[in-house]
Amino acid sequence: MNAMPKLQRGIIHLFIIGMGLIMLYPILWLISSSFKPSYLIFTDLSLWPKEVTVDNYVNGWAGIANMSFGKFIGNSLFLAFMCVLGNIVACSLAAFAFGRLDFSFKKILFALMMMTIMLPYHVTIIPQYILFRNFGWIDTYAPMFIPKLLATDAFFIFLMVQFIRGLPRDLDESATIDGCGPFQIFFRIIMPLAFPALITTAIFTFIWTWDDFLSQLLYLNSPAQYTVPLGLRLFLDSSGESNWGPMLAMSVVSLVPSLIIFFSLQRYFVEGISTTGIKG
Amino acid sequence: MISSLYLSFTQYDLVSSPKWAGLANYIKMFTNDPRYIQSLKVTLTYVFVSVPLKLIFALFVAILMNQGIRALGIYRTVYYIPTLLGGSVAIAVMWRKMFGTGGAFNQFLYNVFGYQAPDWVANPKYALYSIILLTVWQFGSSMIIFLAGLKQIPQEYYEAAQVDGAGRMRRFFNVTLPMLSPVIFFNLIIQLINAFQAFTQAFIISGGKGGPLDSTLFYTLYLYQKGFTFFEMGYASAMAWILVILIAIITAVFFGTSKYWVHYADGGK
Numbered sequence: 001m002n003a004m005p006k007l008q009r010g011i012i013h014l015f016i017i018g019m020g021l022i023m024l025y026p027i028l029w030l031i032s033s034s035f036k037p038s039y040l041i042f043t044d045l046s047l048w049p050k051e052v053t054v055d056n057y058v059n060g061w062a063g064i065a066n067m068s069f070g071k072f073i074g075n076s077l078f079l080a081f082m083c084v085l086g087n088i089v090a091c092s093l094a095a096f097a098f099g100r101l102d103f104s105f106k107k108i109l110f111a112l113m114m115m116t117i118m119l120p121y122h123v124t125i126i127p128q129y130i131l132f133r134n135f136g137w138i139d140t141y142a143p144m145f146i147p148k149l150l151a152t153d154a155f156f157i158f159l160m161v162q163f164i165r166g167l168p169r170d171l172d173e174s175a176t177i178d179g180c181g182p183f184q185i186f187f188r189i190i191m192p193l194a195f196p197a198l199i200t201t202a203i204f205t206f207i208w209t210w211d212d213f214l215s216q217l218l219y220l221n222s223p224a225q226y227t228v229p230l231g232l233r234l235f236l237d238s239s240g241e242s243n244w245g246p247m248l249a250m251s252v253v254s255l256v257p258s259l260i261i262f263f264s265l266q267r268y269f270v271e272g273i274s275t276t277g278i279k280g
Numbered sequence: 281m282i283s284s285l286y287l288s289f290t291q292y293d294l295v296s297s298p299k300w301a302g303l304a305n306y307i308k309m310f311t312n313d314p315r316y317i318q319s320l321k322v323t324l325t326y327v328f329v330s331v332p333l334k335l336i337f338a339l340f341v342a343i344l345m346n347q348g349i350r351a352l353g354i355y356r357t358v359y360y361i362p363t364l365l366g367g368s369v370a371i372a373v374m375w376r377k378m379f380g381t382g383g384a385f386n387q388f389l390y391n392v393f394g395y396q397a398p399d400w401v402a403n404p405k406y407a408l409y410s411i412i413l414l415t416v417w418q419f420g421s422s423m424i425i426f427l428a429g430l431k432q433i434p435q436e437y438y439e440a441a442q443v444d445g446a447g448r449m450r451r452f453f454n455v456t457l458p459m460l461s462p463v464i465f466f467n468l469i470i471q472l473i474n475a476f477q478a479f480t481q482a483f484i485i486s487g488g489k490g491g492p493l494d495s496t497l498f499y500t501l502y503l504y505q506k507g508f509t510f511f512e513m514g515y516a517s518a519m520a521w522i523l524v525i526l527i528a529i530i531t532a533v534f535f536g537t538s539k540y541w542v543h544y545a546d547g548g549k
Contacts, residue, residue, distance in 0.1 A: 016341070016345065016355050020355060020359060023362055023417065024358060026417075122520045123524050130513065211369075214483075217483075232370060232373060248377070251371075254370045255365050
């Protein structure tokens with residue numbers, strides 16, 4: 001295998017690049033269309049627009065139904081931030097408990113937790129919806145981030161438990177000898193060492209919250225509370241031909257945060273995916 | 281969960297209190313609700329077409345990339361981007377536009393092959409397949425998992441096989457596939473579970489209605505409609521339970537057969 005002929009190598013490169021271009025084509029099309037005037041979007045196929053305009057961005061940003069798109073972004077950022085915070089705090093504590101502490105029924109509780117990963121989200125939405133409705137939480141962000149504070153994202157707990165188990169126990173022991181209690185061990189030893197796992201959790205929580213559609217669709221009713229996915233849907237629903245440009249432009253905008261995070265923290269992505277099989 | 285199980289035996293519209301209905305919800309589903317059967321069919325088709333295709337693509341690309349070529353990092357990034365962005369509404373919107381009438385894809389077919397293609401999204405025959413294509417397009421994370429798995433296979437096995445005179449194909453079928461089978465199995469289960477729960481794309485592409493002619497009425501979409509458009513909470517809960525049972529059965533079948541085709545290096549556990 002090492003002695004692969006140059007020609008063959010070249011063919012593989014060409015093939016991968018070609019396929020990569022096909023893979024990226026839709027996204028490039030999206031970006032280029034967002035800079036085209038509306039009348040050209042569906043007539044001009046080329047990726048390089050004949051006429052460049054930023055009108056779509058201006059109009060899109062001005063928003064819809066008297067809501068600026070910036071407002072949706074602000075809402076989404078707020079929600080994503082709360083979810084990330086909740087998950088990091090709650091899941092790391094829970095993972096520390098499962099990974100390091102001894103308590104009764106630990107095995108059973110861990111198994112139960114793992115089961116909830118397999119469980120489809122749709123089984124719980126209805127009782128959850130009824131519960132939160134009784135709390136009067138409809139049309140607020142509470143249903144989406146309060147549960148995170150109770151460490152409900154079992155997936156991330158699992159990820160961190162795996163990580164914490166990989167840390168040498170000797171460190172805890174020497175810390176105990178130095179007089180550290182469980183909390184000090186948690187904050188001074190485990191947390192700094194588990195940093196990569198925390199980052200992975202933060203990244204994926206952010207992206208999943210950012211892209212999440214179903215729960216935001218269920219719980220948010222008034223446009224003032226709308227997040228980016230719901231805002232885009234508003235555009236889609238009111239789609240006259242003239243609206244396509246702004247909508248595509250705002251679609252591009254909505255992808256930017258995920259891309260920034262991806263490119264700046266790529267290392268953690270690949271690690272996170274290949275060690276735990278996170279879905280994208 | 282428990283309350284969901286209870287609700288599945290009732291009729292509940294959020295306003296009045298739940299009424300005990302016994303098995304009525306379940307019976308109605310299978311005997312008196314063609315849209316339910318349709319949603320089941322759509323989802324099963326979707327799952328059993330999109331998951332294998334996605335895995336085959338992912339494995340194929342992973343093997344290509346594992347040939348010790350340079351610039352692996354860049355390629356991996358490029359192939360992962362669709363997966364990264366794919367779950368968002370923005371991409372679903374874009375897909376709808378690209379494959380709709382006058383969308384870029386049709387114009388391409390027309391300009392290059394002179395073929396006047398149908399509107400893929402609005403035609404009941406093809407709408408589901410345009411969503412499947414969207415799913416297959418996002419094979420990035422499976423690919424990365426396969427890549428990591430491929431790297432675990434010791435080179436000596438290949439060398440030994442070569443010494444024994446095994447050609448490229450033999451090496452693939454007799455070394456790569458068995459060695460990779462735990463990873464394939466893992467990917468398969470994850471993708472199956474995800475595929476059953478697909479919602480966003482179907483919702484956006486079909487305009488939230490599962491159209492045209494219910495051809496993209498995904499199970500989850502119908503569940504959403506029943507629960508949150510018609511407020512038949514009991515019925516929706518019952519649907520959710522059938523979904524759980526369905527996923528459990530299919531997962532169990534794969535786990536059951538796994539000992540025949542999944543090869544663990546330590547001789548099974």
